[in-house]
Amino acid sequence: MDLTNFEPTRTFPGLLLDRARREPDAVAMRHWRDGVVQEITWRSYADHVRDLALGLVAHGVKHGDRVAVMCSARPEWVFAALAVHSVGGVVIGVYPTNSVAEIEQLLAHSEAVAFIGETATELAKVANVAARTPSLRLVLGIDDAPPALPEPVTGMTWDALRDEGAWHAGDKPDRLSELVAAGSLDDAAVLFYTSGSTGAPKGVTHSHRTLQHSVQTFSGLYPDITSRRYDVVGFLPLAHVAPALVVVFAPLLTKLMVTYCRMDVYEEVLRSVRPTSVLWPPRFYEKIAGELIARTKSWPWFRRRAYDAAMWVGRRVAENRWSHRRPSALLRIAYAAALRGVFLPLRATVGMDRMRVAYTASAAMPESVLAIWQIWGLDLRENYGLTETGGCPIAHFDQPFPRPGFIGREFPDPRFQVKVADDGEMLISAPLLFTGYWGNPAETEAVLQDGWFRTGDLMERAPRGDIRLIGRKKDVIITRGGKTINPQPIETRLKESLLIDEAIVVGDARKYLTVLLEPSASADAPSAEALAESLRAEVARVNADLARVEQLKDFRVLPRSLEVERGERTANGKIKRTAVVSSFAALIDDMYGVNDDAAIADHVRSKPN
Missing domain, CATH: 3.40.50.12780 (ANL, N-terminal domain)
Incomplete structure (x- = not known):
């Protein structure tokens, strides 16, 4: 080809x-x-x-x-x-x-x-x-x-x-x-x-x-x-x-x-x-990395010390790569020993030792997860694709061990082009673009204009030409597993209940969906526990008609109403999801328990004892 x-x-x-x-x-x-x-x-x-x-x-x-x-x-x-x-x-x-x-x-x-x-x-x-x-x-x-x-x-x-x-x-x-x-x-x-x-x-x-x-x-x-x-x-x-x-x-x-x-x-x-090709959503890399980190903590003292030393060397090599610097000869020798003696045997326990280059797409990759795999010697790279693009018009095609946070550059074929609209939206023109939404010409015309596809993602370019995503125009949630979910129909179903005034589904870059609920004034219950049970029944009612990936795994009751002054609502009352997530971050974190990403980030940063 x-x-x-x-x-x-x-x-x-x-x-x-x-x-x-x-x-x-x-x-x-x-x-x-x-x-x-x-x-x-x-x-x-x-x-x-x-x-x-x-x-x-x-x-x-x-x-x-x-x-x-x-x-x-x-x-x-x-x-x-x-x-x-x-x-x-x-x-x-x-x-x-x-x-x-x-x-x-x-x-x-x-x-x-x-x-x-x-x-x-x-x-x-x-x-x-x-x-x-x-x-x-x-x-x-x-x-x-x-x-x-x-x-x-x-x-x-x-x-x-x-x-x-x-x-x-x-x-x-x-x-x-x-x-x-x-x-x-x-x-x-x-x-x-x-x-x-x-x-x-x-x-x-x-x-x-x-x-x-x-x-x-x-x-x-x-x-x-x-x-x-x-x-x-x-x-x-x-x-x-x-x-x-x-x-x-x-x-x-x-x-x-x-x-x-x-x-x-x-x-x-x-x-x-022992595959040699992988393209997974971030969640699988995160899950396996978490398991491997846990495994190293149970190793005997001497093996654990060897791992800590290898991690020190791996961090230095990764920092050099991300800064486009060539590691010193001594550091390269030390890293080769770390790979052969520590990292490859560790990866072999999950069948990932033959793999040299791997890719991730479908959802935002936590930078710490990409970093830990690169430290362990796997050239893990982000790429970009949507259902409408089929493949990956943007990726790190020829950029080994790229710095976390960037999705790469255009595919090296002149027919593949990326440009930025006046409002910062990323537009793509390429022969892999879908032909339209089945039986829906209006939605097709809204996103396909003069051969350019409006992705709904906001982008910026680094001086070297690499593309970074900085946000989305569309009010959608992309879970850690790469599933794109429109939260509004779920929220509408919840608000059909007389007990619920407001519902905000969350779960962007998380393992699953949860929801913040604001009870209605008519939600009369003898106690907070009784109210929680009534709300739990309403969540279960809605979950019954949803696919597993769309189901709400937990909920929390908002401690106060959403306010325009705090930026949580627009002047005409619409919810600003990003602001709500920021205001109630601790409440949301409580629904997700131990965060694999946070644990991996701490592991990437930590220094040997």
Whole structure:
């Protein structure tokens, strides 16, 4: 792949057929299941896709139809996506944590004709809403058979559909190639759903062309990935654009080898695979760093002293790198010894010792977390991407061990450009930009203007050209796990209660969401404890209809009303979220307990005893 002049020539199913012809017996992907690794060749991959695609056609799925997939990270998600693409259809990723109400909203908005669910849990959810989604005609169960469904919806198992498709393949051996040849690079390929400005879902539409340009930028993170094998563990939800890009689409254009596994066993799989490529939200780096720091504190005295000495050397090296100074020869020798004797063995305990360069995106990375990994010798870099950009138009592509706090520079292709609007908003023009919000031209026109995408993020440039994000225009929350959440619909639901006058959801750069509540004057309770129980019941009522990542884990009652004079409200009464968070920081911190970021920051700063 020419990183600066790349131009797509084939749809994703076309790329699959090419790989299956060129290297049929080479391993295309791996699946970790119950401690056993199953290897899947390119020939087997293409055969799965062929059978599924022809089965879908037999059940009336055609060009332009939308098919929803609700499944964990496993090969079947990939097979389903490529099968849908083969018939010219559009894949919709559904998070396994989505609530019944959210599934209904998504299926209705997209007018999905088919739904593929992994287990009885997902299938039961869609069965509950099938009667209210008039376009739905087919429900497939991967591990379990679908429950009873209303007419005219057909339910069947994954294997039954494959068997039906295989029969059609025997009758017409070239049928898959004919279907794939009818597809276009500019066909819609995937709808990635995000929260809209009013809480209604927005289907961010990416074509085969825009997603391949997104893969182009991912390849820029590892420039030799088209000629050298890289290993990655796929466990994050594929309904999110970044995991889908990396573990579904990038392997078709590169030598990336994915080992799929369930979320609950990813740590075991990391230790086994020892990946060489990683793109995670900050929370995973923070979690693993916290575990490693805790482990060092239990080491014997001598080993602990060696670690303290290595940290002293690592801090000095990191400070030199961030200041663009070359460490002295003595410091370089000491650091090489620290890496070999302390840091790499420590990283090996979590399977991260083979990795040289890693990336993070989707949410703000605490500077201390990035710093600790760099001290430990992992070249961890931030990059920037949104669902609408697909890939990473901005990253530290050729800047090793960058200073924390910057997201890098534009991808080195003249078609990728970044500029600052008069109000400080970052605008991006690039061939990876989404084609629009599904069925929502008004929202599309609001953010796509003359080829420039309005990101909603505020930026500034450093003298060397590096970009720093300094805030957001939009009133959204991005959790530490990288989930973008519009708090207003949640707050509105809470304020439907007669007990609640005001609700302020918080959780930006935190592990989960919480809420500050201002009780109404009519919230008459005999005691503070009784009021708290009544409010807890109201929070539980709202949580029942929310996806897990949107649920409120705790609440606190505001000790006073919000005031204009303190900057917490505008003159016309609107809440200023940033000011509220600042005013009640201690109250908010109390809902999160021990802060991993603070502990890691203290560890980065601390000196040996």
